[in-house]
Amino acid sequence: xxxxxxxxxxxxxxxxxxxxxxxxxxxxxxxxxxxxxxxxxxxxxxxxxxxxxxxxxxxxxxxxxxxxxxxxxxxxxxxxxxxxxxxxxxxxxxxxxxxxxxxxxxxxxxxxxxxxxxxxxxxxxxxxxxxxxxxxxxxxxxxxxxxxxxxxxxxxxxxxxxxxxxxxxxxxxxxxxxxxxxxxxxxxxxxxxxxxxxxxxxxxxxxxxxxxxxxxxxxxxxxxxxxxxxxxxxxxxxxxxxxxxxxxxxxxxxxxxxxxxxxxxxxxxxxxxxxxxxxxxxxxxxxxxxxxxxxxxxxxxxxxxxxxxxxxxxxxxxxxxxxxxxxxxxxxxxxxxxxxxxxxxxxxxxxxxxxxxxxxxxxxxxxxxxxxxxxxxxxxxxxxxxxxxxxxxxxxxxxxxxxxxxxxxxxxxxxxxxxxxxxxxxxxxxxxxxxxxxxxxx
Amino acid sequence: xxxxxxxxxxxxxxxxxxxxxxxxxxxxxxxxxxxxxxxxxxxxxxxxxxxxxxxxxxxxxxxxxxxxxxxxxxxxxxxxxxxxxxxxxxxxxxxxxxxxxxxxxxxxxxxxxxxxxxxxxxxxxxxxxxxxxxxxxxxxxxxxxxxxxxxxxxxxxxxxxxxxxxxxxxxxxxxxxxxxxxxxxxxxxxxxxxxxxxxxxxxxxxxxxxxxxxxxxxxxxxxxxxxxxxxxxxxxxxxxxxxxxxxxxxxxxxxxxxxxxxxxxxxxxxxxxxxxxxxxxxxxxxxxxxxxxxxxxxxxxxxxxxxxxxxxxxxxxxxxxxxxxxxxxxxxxxxxxxxxxxxxxxxx
Numbered sequence: 001x002x003x004x005x006x007x008x009x010x011x012x013x014x015x016x017x018x019x020x021x022x023x024x025x026x027x028x029x030x031x032x033x034x035x036x037x038x039x040x041x042x043x044x045x046x047x048x049x050x051x052x053x054x055x056x057x058x059x060x061x062x063x064x065x066x067x068x069x070x071x072x073x074x075x076x077x078x079x080x081x082x083x084x085x086x087x088x089x090x091x092x093x094x095x096x097x098x099x100x101x102x103x104x105x106x107x108x109x110x111x112x113x114x115x116x117x118x119x120x121x122x123x124x125x126x127x128x129x130x131x132x133x134x135x136x137x138x139x140x141x142x143x144x145x146x147x148x149x150x151x152x153x154x155x156x157x158x159x160x161x162x163x164x165x166x167x168x169x170x171x172x173x174x175x176x177x178x179x180x181x182x183x184x185x186x187x188x189x190x191x192x193x194x195x196x197x198x199x200x201x202x203x204x205x206x207x208x209x210x211x212x213x214x215x216x217x218x219x220x221x222x223x224x225x226x227x228x229x230x231x232x233x234x235x236x237x238x239x240x241x242x243x244x245x246x247x248x249x250x251x252x253x254x255x256x257x258x259x260x261x262x263x264x265x266x267x268x269x270x271x272x273x274x275x276x277x278x279x280x281x282x283x284x285x286x287x288x289x290x291x292x293x294x295x296x297x298x299x300x301x302x303x304x305x306x307x308x309x310x311x312x313x314x315x316x317x318x319x320x321x322x323x324x325x326x327x328x329x330x331x332x333x334x335x336x337x338x339x340x341x342x343x344x345x346x347x348x349x350x351x352x353x354x355x356x357x358x359x360x361x362x363x364x365x366x367x368x369x370x371x372x373x374x375x376x377x378x379x380x381x382x383x384x385x386x387x388x389x390x391x392x393x394x395x396x397x398x399x400x401x402x403x404x405x406x407x408x409x410x411x412x413x414x415x416x417x418x419x420x421x422x423x424x425x426x427x428x429x430x431x432x433x434x435x436x437x438x439x440x441x442x
Numbered sequence: 443x444x445x446x447x448x449x450x451x452x453x454x455x456x457x458x459x460x461x462x463x464x465x466x467x468x469x470x471x472x473x474x475x476x477x478x479x480x481x482x483x484x485x486x487x488x489x490x491x492x493x494x495x496x497x498x499x500x501x502x503x504x505x506x507x508x509x510x511x512x513x514x515x516x517x518x519x520x521x522x523x524x525x526x527x528x529x530x531x532x533x534x535x536x537x538x539x540x541x542x543x544x545x546x547x548x549x550x551x552x553x554x555x556x557x558x559x560x561x562x563x564x565x566x567x568x569x570x571x572x573x574x575x576x577x578x579x580x581x582x583x584x585x586x587x588x589x590x591x592x593x594x595x596x597x598x599x600x601x602x603x604x605x606x607x608x609x610x611x612x613x614x615x616x617x618x619x620x621x622x623x624x625x626x627x628x629x630x631x632x633x634x635x636x637x638x639x640x641x642x643x644x645x646x647x648x649x650x651x652x653x654x655x656x657x658x659x660x661x662x663x664x665x666x667x668x669x670x671x672x673x674x675x676x677x678x679x680x681x682x683x684x685x686x687x688x689x690x691x692x693x694x695x696x697x698x699x700x701x702x703x704x705x706x707x708x709x710x711x712x713x714x715x716x717x718x719x720x721x722x723x724x725x726x727x728x729x730x731x732x733x734x735x736x737x738x739x740x741x742x743x744x745x746x747x748x749x750x751x752x753x754x755x756x757x758x759x760x761x762x763x764x765x766x767x768x769x770x771x772x773x774x775x776x777x778x779x780x781x782x783x784x785x786x787x788x789x790x
Contacts, residue, residue, distance in 0.1 A: 433629030441606035441613035
């Protein structure tokens with residue numbers, strides 16, 4: 001498989017008469033874009049807001065982030081099984097607007113898995129999406145069945161954002177660029193002797209799939225990850241739109257669709273391929289809740305890694321708490337199969353830092369990269385502008401917010417300042433590989 | 443100038459060794475023994491008082507010792523508390539931990555000690571105070587005291603973010619996130635760790651997994667008909683007066699109670715002091731936790747040789763692994779003396 005991603009670097013984004021990308025500037029005809037989004041009649045209210053790094057803007061509740069893209073020489077959708085028919089991806093040419101992301105933001109309602117992004121100040125050091133130019137799709141929908149539920153599928157908003165990212169990506173469909181990334185990985189059995197002599201490694205991903213009811217979990221080609229057993233994937237599929245994020249996990253642990261499309265661990269494995277490792281590919285697992293399902297997945301992963309001849313593995317979980325059991329079970333199964341494994345996770349050590357870091361531990365999990373503490377308290381001053389509805393952080397059951405606390409008061413203060421748990425920093429622990437945070441003993 | 447107070451034992455105060463380990467707590471103005479070295483090493487504080495207590499006195503009369511010492515401190519101004527160094531002396535390590543924990547809780551000041559890694563005080567108290575790895579004996583006095591002083595100065599200056607790996611104290615199990623100064627992303631750290639692990643080179647896991655003590659399953663008892671069986675419980679069953687003052691949670695104390703000639707444990711005579719569950723059923727019938735009634739039947743039926751004359755009891759809720767294993771080691775001495783063949787462990 002050979003994937004070419006043509007990069008178009010967005011230096012600025014503005015509203016204007018014609019939606020186009022020219023000289024590094026993304027111009028959006030706001031009304032046309034809103035009309036396009038409202039083709040989905042579930043929207044009852046839509047606004048578009050541009051938020052740039054350095055702006056005194058706080059965005060909340062954020063549900064999803066996507067890099068705007070388009071396929072070149074093909075009418076196929078960017079997200080097969082989601083915005084279009086199921087079709088193979090990972091081979092061919094895709095164009096991307098870099099440094100830019102489309103965010104799905106609740107105009108009124110927040111939910112458990114939503115997060116917060118500050119575009120400047122102290123809060124901007126938590127998430128990658130403080131560093132991207134964000135096209136915020138802010139909306140209300142008629143999904144009344146879940147307006148007052150803590151868990152929301154947020155389907156219209158998420159799908160709207162996926163469609164908007166294709167709409168914006170289309171501006172560079174016919175353009176050319178010199179900045180190309182090539183991702184090419186030959187079939188496992190058709191590699192040169194030099195490559196085969198290097199240690200063979202797999203990347204084992206455990207995307208979120210804890211919800212038994214459909215509509216909340218991550219999807220592969222539109223298929224719910226709760227309904228899969230671990231499977232072997234070409235890394236290009238993940239970089240090219242096969243995976244989309246869900247609407248469930250406490251937000252700092254979340255991998256947004258943007259994170260899948262740009263997964264830095266895959267890119268680093270690619271960079272090392274042929275130099276220091278033989279990158280076999282990705283084993284896509286999951287994080288189902290029952291013990292039997294966890295053990296089944298761990299067994300599948302270990303068998304597949306072994307059968308592929310993996311000497312080593314990088315294992316990453318999109319979640320904490322219950323998913324720690326999957327993470328450790330899979331770690332142990334890989335080690336027992338003789339596959340030397342490095343895990344990537346975050347921890348839940350409590351506000352005082354004294355709780356057991358993961359729900360379950362095993363002495364075989366002896367190499368872990370640890371990206372953050374979900375329960376760290378974060379206090380931030382008010383921002384000039386709020387995009388969305390900041391009150392949602394306190395009132396709609398976001399994992400890191402609360403309405404009242406005997407000592408700390410509400411998460412959202414009258415002056416607009418906030419106190420929350422790291423849990424609700426949008427994709428804040430960046431376990432997919434971006435994290436510059438690390439856990440330390442104090 | 444900030445003020446510090448140091449706790450030491452009777453030996454380092456020059457009072458005497460084992461024969462004087464029952465020495466009652468006292469406080470002296472100024473510097474006694476190790477306080478001289480500590481005072482010299484501290485830059486931002488002076489040691490104003492030295493507290494002295496015999497190790498046995500602290501071990502056997504902990505409550506009284508702690509109460510007396512906290513009383514000494516009520517009218518003293520101090521900003522930080524030191525204890526030891528305790529080197530490899532186990533009872534001294536325990537005393538340093540006990541008093542530091544109590545002083546910290548009551549006066550909201552940080553406490554610093556130093557102990558050799560084999561001192562049981564390390565495992566028991568490293569979560570409660572800063573403990574530095576120290577030497578085996580007093581030969582390391584100056585070096586160990588210096589480490590305590592350096593950290594003390596930093597704390598008194600208001601330094602935050604004191605990392606175990608940088609300062610050198612035993613990790614306390616307090617884990618927080620930091621932003622790496624080199625901004626090295628997780629993916630690169632994982633690649634680096636993987637390549638090292640594949641090559642069999644050393645690497646440092648960012649989440650060290652604590653070793654779990656596993657006890658092998660014992661060999662079966664060959665002849666139950668002549669076995670002497672004892673019951674040990676963490677369910678907190680005690681005579682109603684709780685004569686050994688076993689704590690209802692986070693226990694550090696245990697007791698053994700004679701059941702000679704008792705056919706069963708009577709409610710009103712025995713009860714549970716365990717705070718981790720609803721005690722109603724166990725108070726009404728203590729045999730649901732310590733089944734003396736069933737054991738007597740087994741005895742009559744000849745299924746066991748005999749029931750040991752004592753049952754052993756403590757409380758399991760919130761009790762640390764270190765305390766639990768210390769109590770077990772103490773119980774085992776008596777169980778072996780009584781030639782007990784096997785134990786039945788009951789919880790709640």
